[in-house]
Amino acid sequence: MMLVKPIRSESDYEANLARLGDLIDAVPDTPEGDELEVLATLIERYENDRYPIALPTPLAAIRFRMEQGNLTPRDLEEYIGSRARVSEVLSGTRPLSIGMIRSLNEHLGIPAEVLIRPEPRQEERASVELAKPAAKQLLAWGLMQAKESFEAFMARGLGGGQALAMLRKTRTERTNAKTDFVAVQAWCAAVLLRAENATVTGPFDLTEVRKLEIVRTLAKLSIHADGPRRAQQTLSDLGIILVILPHLPGTHLDGAALRRPKDGAPVIALTLRRDRIDNFWFTLLHELAHVAFHLTDDRACIVDELDIGSSEAIEMEADELAGTALIPDEQWEAWDVKGTYTGISDILAFARKMEVNPAIVAGRWQKTHRDYRKFSKLLGHGTVRPNFTDLIPGVG
Structure with a gap:
């Protein structure tokens, strides 16, 4: 050490x-x-x-909490006042009063230090600064151009005028409290730049992708040493682009589901933040569930840090679909009887029965029993990234 x-x-x-x-x-x-x-x-x-991360403006914080909690302007009347007053606050023509600040802080959990900040002048609102470590990494990957402004980079990655809409509609509930959301948006734009000229081998059929047997077929590829690469080809046959892009400093993302701006083609992006077989397959299938059921014209990007639990419906649905495709709950509960000793031979036998990699069984056992020492050697540490050396910037 x-x-x-x-x-x-x-x-x-x-x-x-x-x-x-x-x-x-x-x-x-x-x-x-x-x-x-x-x-x-x-x-x-x-x-x-x-590289301190600037606090969001009061309006940005309020709108983020509205997006996070699916709140409408009418829902804010309880905390701000009449419909007209809410409209004035959201349009930036009325500053927040002390009473509004206290109410928004107490009931919506928006930090008081954010709410008491003055709103920037109109000419300052479009200016957003990307933290230097994130900008430095994008430059090293060749995705951001020398002396390119952050706004120009975002417009290039997100399709010109669609950039601001993308910023507003990115789902970020499943992220760390210390996440740099500007860096998250930059990562999304970088993913789409990587996907810009990607081609697929089959048409995208939403009905087909929603079939459990299709997802289960992907899960069964985990038994192969080159399963991650085979999964990329299967996704391509389904009309889905796979992008591998490490997370940026200030972010802790595992993956995302996006739509390519120019044609709406679905994109699954993975950071391989944890280079383990069980993490790869769960994250891949979680993002596939988002592609199949949750991406819409008004929700073009969903980002995930899967260490963080979520009670949001779309996240619970994606977790459930990924888990069911790998090991259905009823099969797991019948096998993992509390109090029964589990050894490596048990893990291997159950994995063969489920037709998945033993790492998936071992990883679920660890999470279920909160014991991260046992079976750690079965998780396939360091075996996923070698499948994608040609896709990772700075490696291939």
Whole structure:
């Protein structure tokens, strides 16, 4: 284990980011897991001190909470006042009063330090700054051009005038409280730039993609060493583009479901943040569920950090479909009888019965029993990314 030291320079920062990537799959409560936790804290502190993320404007925070909770302007009347007053606040013509701030803070959970900030002048509203670590990574990948403004990059990635609509309609409930949402949007734009010239081998048929047997067929590919690559071809046959793009600094995303602006073609994007077989297959099928059931003209992008639970209907549905395709609940409950000893031979036998990779059984066992040490060697650490070396920027 390397000696952990304070981060005092950009070179220290880059070295610690590289080490963090090596340790990302470390098991908790091990020397590597402890080092991962300490490194993550040091990196977060350095980024916060060196590249502080600006607070959102009061209007942006209110609109985000409305989007997150599916609230209408009428729902705000309880906290702001009459319909006319709500309209004035949302249009930016009426500032928030102390009473409104207290009510929005108490009932909608919007931080008071955000609500008390003044709204920027009209000419300042379009200016959004991307944090330097994220911009630096996009430049390194060749996706952002030298001296290109963030607005120009977003317009190029999201299809010109559609950029602002994309920003408003991205679903971000399943993200960390410290997530840099500007970097999330930049990552979405980068994904779409990677998908811009991608071709598929079959037409997209929504009825076909919604069939459980299709999703189950994908899950069964997990038994193959090159299963992730076979999944890419199967998705292509279904008219779906697969993009592999690591997450940006300030984000903790696992994946997303998007629509390509120029033609509406569905795109599944994965970060491979955790290079493990069980994570890959669950995330892939979760995003496929979003493609099949949840992307609409008004919801062109759904992003996910799957460590975070969600009570939102579309997230629960996607979790359920992914889990059912891999191992149906009734099969799991019949096998994983509480109190019954489970050994490696049991995992392997049940995986053969379910026609899935043993890593999927081991990963579900760990999550069910909250024991992340047992069966950790079965999870296939470090075996997914090698399937996509030609698709990962800076690798292929």
